[in-house]
Amino acid sequence: MNRPPILVPHASGTNRDGEAAQAIELAGGDARIVHINELRNGSVRIGDHAAILLPGGFSYGDALGAGGRLALELKTWFADELGAFVDAGKPMLGICNGFQVLVKAGLLPGPASVRREVTLTENARGHFECRWVTLRVDVGVSSSWLAGAAGTVVRCPIAHGEGRVAVADRSVAQEMEDRGLVAFRYMHTGAAPISSPLEPAEGAYPANPNGSANDIAGLCNESGSVVGLMPHPEDHVVSWQRPSGPEEGSGLPIFAAFVEAAG
Amino acid sequence: MTLRIDVIASDDPDGAQVVDAAPVIGVEGLDACHVYRVYHLDGAIDHDEVRQLCAAVLVDPVVDRHTIDAVPTPLGRAVEVAPMPGVTDPAARELERAAAQLGFPPIRVSTARRYDLVGALSDTDVAVLTRRLLANDTIERSAEGELEPSFAGEAAVDARVETVVLTGLSDDELAALSRERVLSLDVNEMRVIQAHFEREGRAPNDAELETLAQTWSEHCVHKTFRARIELTHTAADGTVSVTEHDGLLPALREVTEELDPWWLRSAFVDDAGIIAFDDELDLAFKVETHNHPSALEPFGGANTGVGGVVRDILGVSARPIACTDVLCFGPSDLPDEQLPTGVLHPRRIRDGVVGGIGDYGNKLGLPTVNGAVIYHEGYVGNPLVYCGALGLLPHGSHPTDARVGDRVVSIGGRVGRDGIHGATFSSAGMDASTVDSVGSAVQIGDPITEKGCIEVVERARDAGLYTAITDCGAGGFSSAVGEMGEELGVRIDLAGVPLKYPGLQPWEIWLSEAQERIVMAVPPEKLAELEALCDAWDVELTDLGRFTGDRRLVVTHGELGVVDMPMEFLHDGLPRREMRGAWTDPAPREITAPGFDAGLLLTLLGHPDVASKEDIVRRYDHEVRGGTVVRPFVGPAADGPADAAVLKPLGTAHNDIAAVVSNGICPRVGVHDPWAMALLAMDEAVRNLVAVGGDPDRVAVLDNFCWGDPTKPDRLGSLVRAVQGCTDGARRYRMPFISGKDSLFNEFDGRAIPGTLLISAVGLVHDLHRAIDSAGMVPGDDLWLVGEGTPALGGSLVDAVLGLGATEVPRPLDDPLPRYRAVHAAIAAGLIRAAHDCSDGGIAVAVAEMAIAARCGVHVVVPRDGLGPLAAFANEGPGRLVLAAARQDRDAVAAALGVHARRIGEVMDDDRIVMRVSDASDDAEGLERASATIVEVTLAEAVAAFTGGDR
Structure with a gap:
């Protein structure tokens, strides 16, 4: 069976690389955790991989804002290689800190050449928070490798302090909606089985845990190859990881779609 | 050249938090607070490079505004706060590195925070806000107006030694x-x-x-x-x-050597204790205290407490996989006039400690999965911060x-x-x-x-x-x-x-x-x-x-x-010390106990020691590494308290074995009887562990003694009694101590904390699919009670709440293992759907917490066991658990639990928590001949009391 090689870069402070690799492996991919230093010294090449998963954590301690320093490294050291990767339409997935990095590097929602109008900033409640949420692959996500999974509902935890999607003004959010760049949306949770119709959180805490504009939990770029989200589907890929409740909402379909797009 | 950059976010939760907190410390006039991040740059960097640096990492174009070398005009009164020279400042370091990465000349960076305080504020108000909220002068400098930067670095000096x-x-x-x-x-x-x-x-x-x-x-x-x-x-x-006691530590080690189970790998010799996990892997466990530093600088003290205990795990060559924390604070509502000089307010200590624990554990990528928070006047001058860590290592690799x-x-x-x-x-x-x-x-x-x-x-x-x-x-x-x-x-x-x-x-x-x-x-x-x-x-x-x-x-x-x-x-x-201790058991005291009712149940549910800890625990990542099987919050609304944490370590998917971590702590008991406190804390730890599916025959424990000045005979006497309780308990429960820690001299101005023993337990769940929590029950299930009650209310929560003055504490169990083995066998056989231990607030609180967790009504008849009405509902006797099981399994459950359990009621398809008592001892008869309703509250009332109505 073809197991596409998937790069999982590790920078100082990355910490959800292990379970991200586990999710990739369960979905049929060949996860390779590689320290950023190995990419920099050329012993491992970005281009030799079929996909990239930027995992969660606190790269460089998030000391200058979440993901900012690693985004700067990507832009200064790997701009050409990453540009080629995106141009080739190879899939990239950023989770939590990886999503923050992609946004701050201008890769999401992109393109990187224009002034950034979307960011991830401090949660509305002003502190780190960990809780399970319900999200749905947005039905409007048309061009992405996620399109086949549109409507899929995932239950998984968030664990972040800077996960609020903020936009320069409301028209930016509307434009992202119109262009199908909203990849994941926070939905109302509760005890209801996810087979029943779910409603968007409409900003209500804790269904929308951080105050994100338009309940946006994740974004993709125009071509759909680059996807990022704040919640952690990699922490719900086997059944016992789920809190007691309905037997639903595995994150595995997300990784299956990702690996399939890479293969 | 030196220049400064001021950055402010357009909508700023930090400023809002200052405004919210101001009235709590008595400052009423603060209308708004604008928080700036300030960066002082020193070096041969030009303005164009500074602009690039801002665009690259300092200023978010969507939410931030900034000025370069133009201090923002204050709308109110500006206070600046900066770390003292030499205090760890990751932002400064990362900015220096970012500049280097962009190819700029080397710079030195010094950071600060600037608070623009808007409102009708007196000089005193500003001083109070600065001292109590914005800065901690243990590690920070502060001033109104602009603070001169202080760049790390002093003149090199000639190394010398001084003869004494x-x-x-x-x-x-x-x-x-x-x-x-x-x-x-x-x-x-x-x-x-x-x-x-x-x-x-x-x-x-x-x-x-x-x-x-x-x-x-x-x-x-x-x-x-x-x-x-x-x-x-x-x-x-x-x-x-x-x-005569020939060493407390040798006494603890002696029991471990005497028990010496086959799965014990290492005890008391290294930085952490080690037990077997499976055939190839071992678990390392250690709990440390960081009390003194946390009293002075709560964030930093707790922060480095986590760091320290994680290094203890590295010190036995193990990979850290989880953290625990148990915290003891003074009351959050302590009036200012009762606060001794030189002491931070308990609320500030709590907020700082919680922030410090979350910051370190979250950034290490370790789930913080188990703990407790206790509030007591005795901890005002000396908060206790117990930080624990669990690790995994291949057998024989250290x-x-x-x-x-x-x-x-x-x-x-x-x-x-x-x-x-x-x-x-x-x-x-x-x-x-x-x-x-x-x-x-x-x-x-x-x-x-x-x-x-x-x-x-x-x-x-x-x-x-x-x-x-x-x-x-x-x-x-x-x-x-x-x-x-x-x-x-x-x-x-x-x-x-x-x-x-x-x-x-x-x-x-x-x-x-x-x-x-x-x-x-x-x-x-x-x-x-x-x-x-x-x-x-x-x-x-x-x-x-x-x-x-x-x-x-x-x-x-x-x-x-x-x-x-x-x-x-x-x-x-x-030289080995010779010390003297003295302990006097308190005289038994007759108490007048009132009855039990719905109002008292809601009071107990809302007591800070019982009430939901979501506002604290959700600031810790309890999911990272993807191995959390039983997490701190359970049930459909994810707000029921879990008894213990069950963890399946990343990389151990080759079998179904999981680790379980729990704790027991009951300082109120120790005030009256430190010996009993040790046994009751051990009981609490093991019953929590058994409640989630842990095997009572595979438990190892850690001791953590926090006491006052041991050179004073009463403190030492109490400590010796507690150690005796530990050694007696280890034999009764057949649980070896594998490591421990003592933190003594927890005194402020000569006033000691209540001697506080934390027992932390680590064990195994043999099949993670059989792990249960307190919420897994459904309407129609039977409710069962394990264990009998005690009339002794000394050291109980209800005694503290009602000020009864009871001094007699629950008698520890002589032979606890048979009941725990029976409960474990029933859980391992898949007969039990939910379990919860009776601790603070007794069976009444335990049943109500299960109802809250499962969002189901419950109808129970509490066996009177010859007790008064208050004790029947709220005694905290050891060895008690409430279990839920399917009705069709009633005979099987009865057979599995035997004499250890009685059926006490049913899970209902409604929203009411109803409790009665019965004198009858037989299950069926007891349920028939129960009293009139003594407690009836709705789920909504219980949830509101438990969560403080604030979700």
């Missing part, structure tokens, strides 16, 4: 010297040192004296726990018995055999003047002047550097690159190297140690407790490979010296001699 003449000093003079130098050594110990150096025919120098003080500190060598103690125990009836010729290598953080005197400071009481004298003992952690150490140690272990390893904790190099080289002797040169800033004297380098450092013994031929590994993971390595074989501790700074002492004197020269 001891010859001819009287006892009084020796005591004074010990006090002035914060040595925390008593006169007897000072005399031994005086005699040693007289024999050597020379005076010690500062570094030698400090090394001895650290190595001989209560913190490092546990003088009290090794002392010979005479205990005078006066029973309640006046009978006096005097017993080397402990340094050899002559091996290099002494340090990896991790750089050395600064931070944390000097931590070990000696925590070995003395505190008062209002403590901050001034030992401010440098407190520091802020740097979890990202420690994360690098975790990655390197795991790989170095697997590659066999070291022959011994230990963490660098209290006492810094002096303790770590001194201990590691005890058998062989070492020779160290401090001249090559990388410093955070120049200007440190050799003794400061040697003693610094700068965090995030690990010391290893590395064979010379492996050094290059370890260096390459460290380079790959951005971890700094320092080759300090070598193991010599001459059994001497020799430290130099270049050519300058710093320390030259025989290891034997350092480690065996400390």
Whole structure:
């Protein structure tokens, strides 16, 4: 069976690389955790991989804002290689800190050449928070490798302090909606089985845990190859990881779609 | 040139939090608060480069505004706060690195926060806000207006040592010297040192004296726990018995050696205890305390507490996989006028401690999965911060055999003047002047550097690159190297140690407790490979010296001699203490107990010790590493409290075994009977563990004693009684102690904390699919009660809430294992859907919490067991659990639990919690002949009381 090689870069402070690799492996991919230093010294090449998963954590301690320093490294050291990767339409997935990095590097929602109008900033409640949420692959996500999974509902935890999607003004959010760049949306949770119709959180805490504009939990770029989200589907890929409740909402379909797009 | 950049976010939760908190500390006039991040840059960087730097990392174009070299005009009154020189400042460091990455000339960065306080504020208001909310003068400077930047770095100085003449000093003079130098050594110990150096025919120098003080500190060598103690125990009836105790620590070890189960891998010898996980892997567990630092700088104290205990796990070559924390604070609503001078308000301590724990554990990527929070007046001056960590290592992979010729290598953080005197400071009481004298003992952690150490140690272990390893904790190099080289002797040169800033004297380098450092013994031929590994993971390595074989501790700074002492004197020269303790059991007291009703149930559910801890625990990541099976919150609304945490470690998918971690702590009991407190805490730990599916025959425990000044007989007497409880308990429960820690001198102005014993338990769930929680029940299920009640309300929550003054505490169980084995067998057989232990608030609270967790109604008939109406509902007798099981399994459950359980009610398909009592002992008859309803509340009322109505 073809197991596409998937790069999982590790920078100082990355910490959800292990379970991200586990999710990739369960979905049929060949996860390779590689320290950023190995990419920099050329012993491992970005281009030799079929996909990239930027995992969660606190790269460089998030000391200058979440993901900012690693985004700067990507832009200064790997701009050409990453540009080629995106141009080739190879899939990239950023989770939590990886999503923050992609946004701050201008890769999401992109393109990187224009002034950034979307960011991830401090949660509305002003502190780190960990809780399970319900999200749905947005039905409007048309061009992405996620399109086949549109409507899929995932239950998984968030664990972040800077996960609020903020936009320069409301028209930016509307434009992202119109262009199908909203990849994941926070939905109302509760005890209801996810087979029943779910409603968007409409900003209500804790269904929308951080105050994100338009309940946006994740974004993709125009071509759909680059996807990022704040919640952690990699922490719900086997059944016992789920809190007691309905037997639903595995994150595995997300990784299956990702690996399939890479293969 | 030097310039400053001010950055502010357009919508700013930090400012809103200051506004929200101001009225709580008595400042009413604050209308708004705008928080700026301030960066001072010093170096040959030009304006265009500064603009690039802002665009690249400092200023978010979507939410931030900024000014360069134009201090924003304050709308109100501006206060600036900056870390003191030498305090860890990751933002400054990362900005310096970002500039280098962009190819700019080297810069030095100093950061600050600027608060623009808008409103009708008096000078006093501004001062109060600054002192109580914005800055902590232990680690920060603050001023109204603009604060001049202070760039890290001092002039390099010539290394020197100072000779301290001891010859001819009287006892009084020796005591004074010990006090002035914060040595925390008593006169007897000072005399031994005086005699040693007289024999050597020379005076010690500062570094030698400090090394001895650290190595001989209560913190490092546990003088009290090794002392010979005479205990005078006066029973309640006046009978006096005097017993001799040949060491508390040996007594704890003796039981472990006596029990010696096959799955015990290592106890009391290293930084952490180790038990078997499966055929190939072991679990390492350790709980530390960081009380004194957390009292002065709550964030930093708790932050470095987590860092320290995680390094203990690295010190046994294990990969850390989870954290725990148990916290004891003064009441959050303590009136200001009751706050002693020099003490931070309990609320501020709590917020800082919680922030510090979350910051470190979250950034290390470790789930914080188990803990407790207790509020009591006795902790106002001395909060308790217990930080625990669990680790995983391949069986037999922890080397402990340094050899002559091996290099002494340090990896991790750089050395600064931070944390000097931590070990000696925590070995003395505190008062209002403590901050001034030992401010440098407190520091802020740097979890990202420690994360690098975790990655390197795991790989170095697997590659066999070291022959011994230990963490660098209290006492810094002096303790770590001194201990590691005890058998062989070492020779160290401090001249090559990388410093955070120049200007440190050799003794400061040697003693610094700068965090995030690990010391290893590395064979010379492996050094290059370890260096390459460290380079790959951005971890700094320092080759300090070598193991010599001459059994001497020799430290130099270049050519300058710093320390030259025989290891034997350092480690065996400390005279053993002779101490006296006294304990008097309280006289039993008749109490007048009221009845129990719905209002009292809601009061208990809303008591801070019982009520939901979501506002604290959700700030910790309890999901990272993807192995959390039973998490802190359970049930459909994810707000039911879990009894214990179940974890399936990443990388162990080859079987279904999971680890379980729980704790027991009951300081209110200890006030009356410290012996019973130990047994009841052990019971709480094991029943929590059994409640989620843990095997009671595979439990190991840790002790953590936090007590007052042990030189006072009443404190020591209580401590000895608690240790006796531990050894008796270990035998009754057949649970070995595998590690422990004592933190003594928890006194403020001569007032001691309630002697507080934390029992932390680690065990196994043999099949993670059989792990259960307190919420898994459904309408129609039977409810069962394990265990009988007790009339003794001493030390109970209801006694504290109603101020009954009961002194008689619940009698510990003589033979607890049969009931726990029966419950475990029923859970392991899949017969039990939900379980919850009866602890604070007794069965009434336990049943209500299950109803809240499951969002189901419950209808129970509580067996009276001959008790009064209050005790029947709220006694906290040991060995009690409420279980839920399917009705069709009723006979099987009855057979499995036998005499240990009675059926007490049913889970309902409604929203009511209904409780009655019955005198009848038989299940069926009891349910028939119950009293009229005594408690009836709706789920909504219970949830509101439990969560404070604030979700």
